Amino acid sequence: MTDTTTALEPLVARLTETAPGLRVETGPGSTGTYAYDASNYRVPPRAVVFPRSADDVVAVVRACREAGVPVTARGGGTSMAGNAVGPGVVLDFSRYMNRILDIDPVARTARVEAGVILDALRGATALHGLTFGPDPSSHSRCTLGGMIGNDACGNRSVRHGRTSTHIEALEIVTADGVRAVADGKGLRAADPNDTDAVRRVARLTADIRGLIDANLAPIRTELGRVPRQVSGYQLHHLLPEHGFDMARALVGTEGSCAVVTAATVRLVATAQASTLLTLGYDDVVDAAEDVPEILRWKPTAVEGMDEAIVATMRARRGPDSVTGLPEGRAWLYVELDGDDQTAVDARAAELLDVLKAQGRTTGGRVVRSPAERRSLWRVREDGAGLAARLVDGGESWPGWEDAAVAPEELAAYLRDFRKLLASHGLTGVLYGHFGAGCVHVRIDFDLATDAGRAATRRFLGEAAALVVSHGGSLSGEHGDGRARGELLEVMYSHRMIRTFAAFKEIFDPEGLLNPGVVVAPARLDADLALHTPSEVLPVESLFSFPHDEDGFAGAVRRCVGVGRCRSDAGGVMCPSYRATGEETDSTRGRARLLQEMVRGDLVQDGWRSTEVRDALDLCLSCKACSSDCPVGVDMATYKAEFLHQHYKGRIRPRSHYSLGWLPLTSSLAGFAARPVNALLRGPVGKLLARLGGVTTKRRIPAFASRRALRRALRGARTGEPAKALLFVDSFTRAFRPEVAGAASRVLADAGIPCTAEDGLCCGLTWVSTGQLSTARRVMARTVAHLDDGDDRPIIVAEPSCAAALKRDVPELLGTEAARRVAARVHTFTGALTDLAAPDWAPPELPDNVVLQTHCHEYATFKGSHPRDLLGRLGVEKVDEAEGCCGLAGNFGFEEQHYDTSMAVADLALKPRLDGIDAVGGAGRTVVVADGFSCATQIDHLAGDRGIRALHLAELLDPTADQPGGTP
Known part of the structure; x- marks a missing residue:
């Protein structure tokens, strides 16, 4: 660590001199977070830099060239092939270089910086009836720069193709710090008055033309053969018949030839009408057999997935999270569009009849409800995460998740591919862009042992040979990265491989731009991220983590980097990231740093780590990630466990005492509520707040007297036999006892008369402040009281306390009694939804x-x-x-x-x-x-x-x- 820091000092000093104000992070809290993307790989950078302009990028590239430090450009960090991690300086474009610079609705173009999120662009262009055609499933957090890096496609590539099809021009910085523009006619200096840049660009152009002229035959015969042939460099765009299109040639180079700072992209008109057809099949091969017929109907999308993804979605988010699918064990989504909704629906119904007549479908339906269609698309878009951690707790990994063949070859390829899986004793979860012949699959590789890694190498070699035998490509949209670069020699001739190397050398003679991908690739089993707990972290957690085989270590390993927590809209996760925009404040950033803590390499002080403590500081413990995250990361629980271990035997922050022990202090305050409230409203209250680490910018809620709850419940008694228990939590008892009375009356009115249970606590405040030993004692007392042979529902008016009883109590106590109590818990909404009398009607409600x-x-x-x-x-x-x-x-x-x-x-x-x-x-x-x-x-x-x-x-x-x- 010391040597690395010392070696970085001249680089940081140079950047401070040439780019004043440039943000440079070198500590483990940042380098550990940026050591990962969404792939199997971990490559800690030496520094992370957050440029605000192209001039900043020039300064960084020049300084890194002087120091001999590699540079890796990064957008949303959602690469599944290891394209967005590197050993030198990582440039995060998403933080500041995320501006939409211009939209021209007449020319149907937009000029954007590399860090612009796709959904932000689509939201802005929608005002003009336009959109950007390619739409990866990560559209809510992937950047245009990242899409350009790996030539991303997405669900609607059947209609719109790849990102390269929609690129008008790229603004780049070369490896020696020259700003240039690549477009359909070639390469030019960004500033025509910069004579040095003009000479450098002219030399680059001449060298590239010479390379292409010397290799016309292999470029024409080996590249551009199938729609999704993303592997390697797309040098066929530089052929004379294609007009020397340098912009499209640089798309898909994964940042290994130049750093893209901005792009001018072409836009397409938004469809006036569209509909979704869902088709069920017994098997994904049967589904693939129908693809050629479906393509004759000119759909916008033909997406496939198998039963494992649907089962996981229903298990994680409830049985109603997936509706509208016909019976089957595999499904296709077929989207059709047009100018008239009635005509589009009629076409979908006609196609359904044709496919039913062919006899492979188990069912199908036209989904007309927009809400239902959004729900179904979310299942498909979360496929990568849902497939990573399935219902049975099994883990699966990318690595061979992106192969593509011609669509008419898909069924034959899938048939042979499943035989290959079986011969290796592997299981794969299949989904993908079936209409484009691109198959995503996550496989249960054993990446934790030497034998498992050796077996993975053998499988990947045979898989590469298999897809090539079907005329396909190793990569269909994710790029080669570290996962497939080593296998390019299986797909291309030695001459083609040498041509790729020569192309990179012209742009990057010193090999500093994103080394280890495409050209001179790293071994595909090098730098794997999967880890086992280190000796510096005795992982003896208080939470049981029952759904994770390796306890806390397995739980934090749930994060595979898909980055849904970096979305700005949709769902609830992750509020702190949405407020700050910082990777370290995202669920993913925190999980990655916890993984580093378990590993014990960059973060070397285990539970005492200040870097982890600081990363967790702005986590609101909202628990939304446990639901919204496709792999079910539960950062609130991880934070509670960490705080418990971190402060064990040490003085805690003041608020842990003042707020963590609130159930006890509020109970005492109830004996003298009036004088206590009067005291807290004055100067003494502000003094006490400061002493307790509590903000003085909020009013402290008034405590209710102990008599208030008795008064509130007195009028709610009905005399009927109680069918349920109303759990009066600490917050309701101390601050709003009137809610308990109202809840009791409503439940009785709904046919669920209750008896109130007062004086118990779920332990939530001790959990959220990481005082787990106290929480367990409080919970154990509550469970002992409630688990008395009574099986009546337990209804809790306060949702947070209901959630603690439902989930935290059984996971912290780990007893059958706790699980029995948890099974009886309902929120107030849940009780009215599931238990109310069928004929119950509430009073008149507002509009x-x-x-x-x-x-x-x-x-x-x-x-x-x-x-x-x-x-x-x-x-x-x-x-x-x-x-x-x-x-x-x-x-x-x-x-x-x-x-x-x-x-x-x-x-x-x-x-x-x-x-x-x-x-x-x-x-x-x-x-x-x-x-x-x-x-x-x-x-x-x-x-x-x-x-x-x-x-x-x-x-x-x-x-x-x-x-x-x-x-």
């Missing part, structure tokens, strides 16, 4: 509801959503603030987290609250938030305007006067 669903309820109770319940009960419009409220239990009350808490609130909740005034007299709008944290944040944001959040129980209370949320 409009602004809803803030608690993150823990969203993550843990997937089958019962407040939005769906409100819709079924007759609310016409539910405007849900999809995302975390930002308060998140203790997080938003902690002094150092207040600003982040408010930034998270600004993402979804605050705009909804600000919009309430605009509704005015259009209809009464009520704000509903079952979570105490959510309601407290809403009061903080809008309480001065008279807006108060109601618990759903208060909204449905048959004895209430229907209080509204608007002023």
Whole structure:
């Protein structure tokens, strides 16, 4: 570590001199995070740099050339082939160089910086009825620079082809720091007045023309043979008959020839109408057999997947997460488009009839509902993550996830490929772009042992020979990277391999740009990331991690880098990343650093690591990742475990005591609520807050007296036999006992009379602050009381406490009693959804509801959503603030987290609250938030305007006067 740091000092000093203000990170907290992408590989960089302009890139490339340090360009870091990791300096374009510079709707072009996220571009061009054609499944977080690097395609490549088809011009920096522009006519200096750059570009052009002229025959016969032939360099674009298109030739070079800083891309018109046809099959080979017929109908997409992905989605996100699929064990999605919806639907129905007549389908249907279509596409788009960790806990890996053949050859290739898997005793999860002949597969390789790695090498060699025998390509869109570069000699002649090497040498004679890929590739089994716990980390966790074979180490290994946590929209994960935009604040960044901690290489002090502590600091413990992450990373649990181990035997942060022990202190405060509240509202309250590490920018919620709960429940008694237990949690008891009374009345009205259970605690605050030993004691007492032979449902009004009882209690205690209690737990929404009498009708409800669903309820109770319940009960419009409220239990009350808490609130909740005034007299709008944290944040944001959040129980209370949320 010391030698590396010393060697970096001249480089960092040079960058400080030539690019003032350039952000350069060299510590383990950054280099450990950027050592990974979405592949099997781990290559720690020496530094991570965040350029803000092309001039910054020039400065970095020149400084690295002087120092002999390699440079790797990186976008969203979602490469599955190891294209986005490197041993020198990693340039992260996604952080700052992410501007859309120009959109020309007449010319149908856009000029964008390399770090622009695809969905951001598509959102901007949609205003003009245009879009960017290629659409990888990672569209919510992949960058245009990354797509250019590996010539990405996506689901609709049947219609739109590869990224290279849509590139007008590339703005690049060469290996010696010259800015140039590559377009359809060749290469030119970006500044025609820079005579040195003009001479350098002219020399490059002449050398490349000479190389192409000397190798016309192999280029014409070996390249561009199938639609998805991405492997190698696409030198056929430089042939005389193709006009020396340097822009398209550089697409797919994986940053190994030049650094792309910006691009001018072509746009396509958005379809006026489209529909989705889902087809079921007994087998993926049967599905592939139907592809040639489907292609005759000119679809926009033909996507395939097998049963393992669907089963995993349903297990992780609930049985209703996948609807609309016909019976079968494999499926095709076929999308058709046109100018008229009726005509498109009719074509889809006609195609369905044709395919049924051919006899291979087990069923099919036209999916007309836009919501259902979005849900189905999400299953396909999450395929890489869902296939990584399946229902049975088995792990699978990329490495041979991207082969492509001609579509008419697909069925034969799949038939032979499955025989090859069987002969090696391997299992593969299949999905992919069947209409383009491109198959993605994750395989249960053993990458942890020498024998397993040797077996993997043998399989990959035979797989390469197999796809070549079918006229195909090793890579169909992910690029060769570190996974397939070594196998290019199986696919191409020695002369072609030498031509690739010569092309790179012309651009990068010193081999500093993304070394180890395509040319002079690293061994495909070098630098593998899979690890076993090191001696510096005795992994004896308190959480049981029952779904992970290797306990904590296996749990953090769930992250395979697909990066869905880096999305800016959709789902709830990851609020801190959405607020800061920093990789280290994403679920993926934290998981990768935890993997480094387990490995014990860069992060060498195990549980005491300050780098890991700092990376976890802004995690809100919202648990959304446990649901939204395709592989089920649960960062809230990992954080709780880490904090427990990190502070074991040491003084903790002050807020861990003041907020972590809140159930106890609030219970004591209830004996003298009035004087305590008066004290806390004055100067003494602010002093106590500062002493406890609590922000003074929020009002401390008023404590309720112990008599308040008894009064609230007194009027809720019905005299009927109780069918359920109402668990009165610490937050409800201490701060809003009226919710317990309302919940009891509503449940009785719905045919679920309850008896209240008071004085128990789920242990949540001790879990979120990492005080797990105390949490276990509290939980054990609660479980002992509840597990008394009673099998009645346990209904919890506070969603976070319900989630703790449902998941944290059994995973922390690990007992049968805890699991029995957890199985009985329902949220208030869940009880009304699953247990209410069929003829129950609530009182009249408002027309409009602004809803803030608690993150823990969203993550843990997937089958019962407040939005769906409100819709079924007759609310016409539910405007849900999809995302975390930002308060998140203790997080938003902690002094150092207040600003982040408010930034998270600004993402979804605050705009909804600000919009309430605009509704005015259009209809009464009520704000509903079952979570105490959510309601407290809403009061903080809008309480001065008279807006108060109601618990759903208060909204449905048959004895209430229907209080509204608007002023």
